[in-house]
Amino acid sequence: MIEAAFAPALAAVERGGVPGATLGIVTADGRRHVRVAGWAALEPMREPLTESHWFDLASLTKPIATATMVLTLAAQGRLDLDAPLADAxxxxxxYDMAAPERRLTFRQGLAHATHLPAVEPIYTYGDDPARLRAFILQRAWRAGPPVYSDLNYMLLGIAVERLTGAGLDAWPLGGGLSFGPPPGPVVATERCTWRGRVLKGEVHDENAFALGGAAGHAGLFGTVTGVLDWAQRLLNGGVPMSIVEAMRAPVRGERTCGWERRFDGWHGGDACSAATIGHTGFTGTGLWIDFDRDLAWTLLTNRVHPTRHGADAIFALRPAVGEAVIAALG
Incomplete structure (x- = not known):
């Protein structure tokens, strides 16, 4: 059955849509399957992909790390999700106490229900992480309708740093998850024109790199085992119910605190149940958790290697994998 579930990813590797792909599937009671194909790197030399390789998880940092940190602090009574970020x-x-940013709440940030823009090339303003954090905090951000925004999670990451008195990389994430550099073999990502090299073991996201490597929106690395272990804890009661409920409950449309819920045509495929949440990462990663089926799966690829431009096979691959996983194991 696992071979049928892996078939779309294997086909994508064979036709060159992605250099390498790892599919991991886990159930609440611990049954798991992993399949791997392709290359961890094509440049500067070919390196076969293995199950032990670390992936740059990109925006999976948001739900796995930052949202979990915020919701854990809320469960501990150290913050109120409906209080303004300015409390932390x-x-x-x-310099403007009436600024709209001062009224943004933790819950709004977690669910991308703010006026902040999707992204800003913060790395072009300098290379001092402390100064760039100050820039993020003091910038009068242009207002617009709610969109998926890295800036929401940059602010949430700064809030966690302030509340805990430590960097995000000090938070215990569990084995197989780490802010970089990862402690093992790692897949290559892009041939970065800004840094002038193929990235391997350093965060792909330019803003996260400029902020020191560990930021609220990106910077997390993980192995397939680490991602599956984390997902299994959500399924089997290893995470407090208040946190799981917040991750599943809608806040704005299909957005929850950290995730998206299933909707027709979404990235996880239409076969999964309405009780499914999921998230993707720009480098070619993704995680989906179907609570009705007690089933989770992660698709990890290095689709931006050696370049992000034209690397669009992932958009059809993700739902195809979701459909295949449910057909084979659901």
Missing amino acids: IPDLRQ
Whole structure:
């Protein structure tokens, strides 16, 4: 059955849609399957992909790390999800106490229900992480309708740093998950024109790199085992129910605190149940958790290697894999 579930990813590797692909599937009671194909790197030399390779998880940092940190602090009574971020970051827009950023709440940030823009090339403003954090906090951000925004999670990451007095990389994430550099073999990502090299073991996201490597929106690395272990804890009661409920409950449309819920035509495929949440990462990663079926799967690829431009096979591959997983194991 696992071979049928892996067939779309294997076909994508064979036709060159992605250099390499790892599919991992886990159930609440611990049954798991992993399949691997292709290459961890094509440049500067070919390196076969293995189950032990670490992937740059990109925006999976948001739900696995940052949202979990915020929801854990809320469960501990250290923050109120409906309180403003300014409670944790009193210097947020400190030169304009009426600034709209000062009214943004933790819950709004988690669910991308703010006026902040999708992305900003913060790395082009300098290379001092402390100064760039100050820039994020003091910038008068242009207003617009709610969109999926890295800036929401940059602010949430700064809030976690302020509340805990430590960097995000100090948070215990569990084995197989780590802010970089990862402690093992790692897949290559892009031949970065800004840094002038093929990236391997350093975060792909330019803004996360400029912020020191560990940021609220990106910077997390993981193995397939680490991602599956984390997902299994959500399925089997290893995470407090208040956190799981917040991850599943809608806040704005299909957005929850950290995730998307299933909708027709979404990235996880239409076969999964309505009780499924999922998230993707720009480098070619993704994780989906179907609570009705007690089933989770992760698709990890290095689709941006050696370049992000034209690397669009992932958009059809993700739902195809979801359909195949449910057909084979659901």
